[in-house]
Amino acid sequence: MNESHTETRKDPMPRFSAAAMxxxxxxxxxxxxxxxxxxxxxxxxxxxxxxxxWLSRETxxxxxxxxxxPPVRVHEVATFYTMYNLRPVGKYHVQVCTNISCWLCGSxxxxxxxxxxxxxxxxxxxxxxxxxxxxVECLGACVNAPTLQINDDYHEDLTPEKVVEIIDxxx
Amino acid sequence: MGMREIPGEKVVYRxxxxxxxxxxxxxxxxxxxxAARKALGMSSEEVIEEVKQSNLRGRGGAGFPAGMKWSFxxxxxxxxxxxxxxxxxxxPGTCKDREILRHDxxxxxxxxxxxxxxxxxxxxxxxxxGEFVREAERLQQAVDDAYAAGLLGDDVMGSGFRFHLAVHRxxxxxxxxxxxxxxxxxxxxxxxxxLKPPFPANVGLYNCPTVINNVETLSAVPAILERGGxxxxxxxxxxxxxxxxxxxxxxxVRPGNYEVPLGIPLRTLLDxxxxxxRGGWENLKGVIPxxxxxxxxxAEVCATITMDYDALxxxxxxxxxxxVIVLDxxxxxxxxxxxxxxxxxxxxxxxxxxxxxxxxxxxxxxxxLEAGQGSVGDIELLQDICxxxxxxxxxxxxxxxxxxxxxxxxxxxxxxxxxxxxxxCMVG
Numbered sequence: 056m057n058e059s060h061t062e063t064r065k066d067p068m069p070r071f072s073a074a075a076m077x078x079x080x081x082x083x084x085x086x087x088x089x090x091x092x093x094x095x096x097x098x099x100x101x102x103x104x105x106x107x108x109w110l111s112r113e114t115x116x117x118x119x120x121x122x123x124x125p126p127v128r129v130h131e132v133a134t135f136y137t138m139y140n141l142r143p144v145g146k147y148h149v150q151v152c153t154n155i156s157c158w159l160c161g162s163x164x165x166x167x168x169x170x171x172x173x174x175x176x177x178x179x180x181x182x183x184x185x186x187x188x189x190x191v192e193c194l195g196a197c198v199n200a201p202t203l204q205i206n207d208d209y210h211e212d213l214t215p216e217k218v219v220e221i222i223d224x225x226x
Numbered sequence: 227m228g229m230r231e232i233p234g235e236k237v238v239y240r241x242x243x244x245x246x247x248x249x250x251x252x253x254x255x256x257x258x259x260x261a262a263r264k265a266l267g268m269s270s271e272e273v274i275e276e277v278k279q280s281n282l283r284g285r286g287g288a289g290f291p292a293g294m295k296w297s298f299x300x301x302x303x304x305x306x307x308x309x310x311x312x313x314x315x316x317x318p319g320t321c322k323d324r325e326i327l328r329h330d331x332x333x334x335x336x337x338x339x340x341x342x343x344x345x346x347x348x349x350x351x352x353x354x355x356g357e358f359v360r361e362a363e364r365l366q367q368a369v370d371d372a373y374a375a376g377l378l379g380d381d382v383m384g385s386g387f388r389f390h391l392a393v394h395r396x397x398x399x400x401x402x403x404x405x406x407x408x409x410x411x412x413x414x415x416x417x418x419x420x421l422k423p424p425f426p427a428n429v430g431l432y433n434c435p436t437v438i439n440n441v442e443t444l445s446a447v448p449a450i451l452e453r454g455g456x457x458x459x460x461x462x463x464x465x466x467x468x469x470x471x472x473x474x475x476x477x478x479v480r481p482g483n484y485e486v487p488l489g490i491p492l493r494t495l496l497d498x499x500x501x502x503x504r505g506g507w508e509n510l511k512g513v514i515p516x517x518x519x520x521x522x523x524x525a526e527v528c529a530t531i532t533m534d535y536d537a538l539x540x541x542x543x544x545x546x547x548x549x550v551i552v553l554d555x556x557x558x559x560x561x562x563x564x565x566x567x568x569x570x571x572x573x574x575x576x577x578x579x580x581x582x583x584x585x586x587x588x589x590x591x592x593x594x595l596e597a598g599q600g601s602v603g604d605i606e607l608l609q610d611i612c613x614x615x616x617x618x619x620x621x622x623x624x625x626x627x628x629x630x631x632x633x634x635x636x637x638x639x640x641x642x643x644x645x646x647x648x649x650x651c652m653v654g
Contacts, residue, residue: 085392087306087349090432096397096413100356123412135416135575136397138356154318155518155551155565156475192400192569193318193518194357197475197484197549207359 061130061141063153064111071121075105079121092124095132099139108148109140137191145180145187147225149173150204153190157198158207165201166190168215171221228396233460237469239485242329250371253332259377265340266385273344277447279455281467286312286403286440287517287547289535292447298427299345299435307348308436308619309342310412311444313365314396314403316355318518318569319549322442322471324485327354327361330445334430335391337444339382340451342389345437349390353408356396365427366393390647400573404621405438407575418577440547442471463489466534470548477504477554490630492523496552505556511555512637516546518566519626521633522559543633556652559638564592565632570627581624588631595642598649600614605635605642 071079078101079094086093098118099110106114110133119126133139140148151169153162175181175188196202199211203218210221241247241256244546248257265273278293299307306345311334315323326334334352342350354362369391372378394412396402402411406420409431430436446468450458466488472495475481479501486495492513496503503510510525515533521543523531529539538545553562571589576582588611591604612628619625635642644652 062523074397085351085394087432090413091461092413092414093394096356096411097395100395100397122520128415131416132414136399153565154482154569155514155562156319158562158565159476159553160481160552191570193316193320195321195324195355197319197551198320198473199321200475200481204357209360 061110061112061115061133062143064106064113067108068116069102069111069114071105075101091122095122095124095129096136098122099129099133103139107143108146109143111141138148142186143180144184147205148187148189149222150189150191150194151199152192152194152196152202152204154193156193157201160200164215165203165213165218168218169203169222173221178213235469235487236456236485237449237461238326238333238442238471239330239483240382240449241333242325247329248368250332250368250375253330256453258332258448259336259383261451261647262336262339262343262377263383265343265451266387270344270346271336273451276455277344277450280446280458281455281465282443282446282450282458283466283535284440285442285446285470285547287317287519287544289545292443295397295439296341296345296437298425299369299437299450300428303346305434306349306432307345307347308407308431308434309338309345309347310407310408310431310436310438311338311350311352311355312403312405312438313352313354313358313441314400314408315441315547316400316403317547317549317550318566319514320473320477320517320547321475322473322548323356324361326441326445327358327365331365332372333445333477334365335368335372335378337447337498338391339377339389340422340447341437341439341444343387345435347437348388349392349425351392351394351431353396353402353412355402356398357397362393362395369393370572384505389473399493399575400569401575401621401623404623406638407586407621408438409436409533416575418575419623421620423499450506462487463532463534465536465634466545470533470545472533472548472550474500474550474552477509477557478502478552479504486533489532489537492528492531492533492550495533495550496528500552504565509554511553512559513553514549514551514561514630516544517549518548518551518621519629520544521629522553522563522637525636542636558596558653559634559641560592560645560651563634564589564596566628566630567592570623574623574627575605578619578621578624580615580618581627584611584624585627587611588615588627595645596651598645600642600646600649603644604646605649608632609635 180187402417411417426436486497486590567589571585612632615624
């Protein structure tokens, strides 16, 4: 599903902070002790948040070591799900839905406005590292189409004008 | 929010428009957790019987009777039992559960307490689609508040019943809405569906008996316990009891989530609730009635069809998750279906050859047709591929990919033929 391949990172080997380790322990409490592997998806989400918004090969190896899950299993999970970024993404990951309800309500025009504003094509990151533009499948906000997601937040009922305003307002 | 004041009885959206409806204090002020308290004073069997009487069918798409599903859980307690709420809402057109997660999470938690008590599950999970970050945060807050109030934990409401509930985020994979793929994902694996049987009722999460219900299904349970199964069964029409939330999107004046009794005429839903078709009823081309996997209905059928399981099945489509996608006459059907085929190609988990190869093939041909490069024989080829996917895969994603293509060819054959003959769309 997630067609990207993992990249290596230039920084030193990642290690969770003490605060992140406490989060890991909290995550583990949600599952029976003998099924700690259930914590893998949440820990990968945490790792992505902690290590710059993406999962490098080194990060996946670290998660494997930390959880005791074989590295190949961690790798296959990370590559299966589209929300795990296997390459660096910009400070703002702009994910635009173009699926049917959004398309019917004008996502083509929203995409055009966004691409012109950001001067980016699908999958590209701006040279200053601020924006990555990604086309995504259904975001599940169809009655408020067109919709996009910037990092953790949805923006709905978009128009070409509104989407430019949203980008302009970002700090 | 996309919801309007509507007449008639609401069951799952009854408190959703209140100010701060997501807060425990507000929810309690409006009756939350009274039904759970009532259920905890009954036997598990009595609770299941009440839900059976209600004729509540699963609102996630399959429409399986909820009470019957609960009764499949083995009576013995030699292994732990689990309850999972499927909040992996991801089918194009579908966005009803999100409103419950955002605006009435305590209704869902209450429904889960009742369901867990009925199937004797001590642990439950809400598997929520990963993109719903804010919804997951709000639900987590509601869970924390419920724990603090003694509504969850080792002694639920002082009843001696133990129920622990956790929120688990997915990570972007439509297939994880399929119950066994969801279980795999919750176990920390790739979300690839399992062969059934064995069914989750016997071999589910951690190989233990597991019940999986949709958000909307579980959210209907408190009202059923409060007012009785017979009351709920009296709403709607025979074999399609109760209310349903329809997500109406696309070319209507007021897209939105509308809770109405099952069996409502589609035309009433569109005209009276969604503000009518853009440009008037005469401008309607067709409706995808239950989410992207359900075959499109022509305007002629839309004029008289009612929104219930049987009527839609009879018309060659499905109620699905109640995701009504409205297409006006400006829409090129080939392009619309091509977009959906791209979705299914992207979301196929790759486990079964007919689906992995077939979804890609369908998308490629649909794309080619749309681009005006179709060949004579493409329609037959599409139909052949659909036949070779349908029923030949572990889960229903393959069927879900094939149905809209085959359905559109049935409903709008002239548009496909025109694309091939003229290399362009007959619309616009």
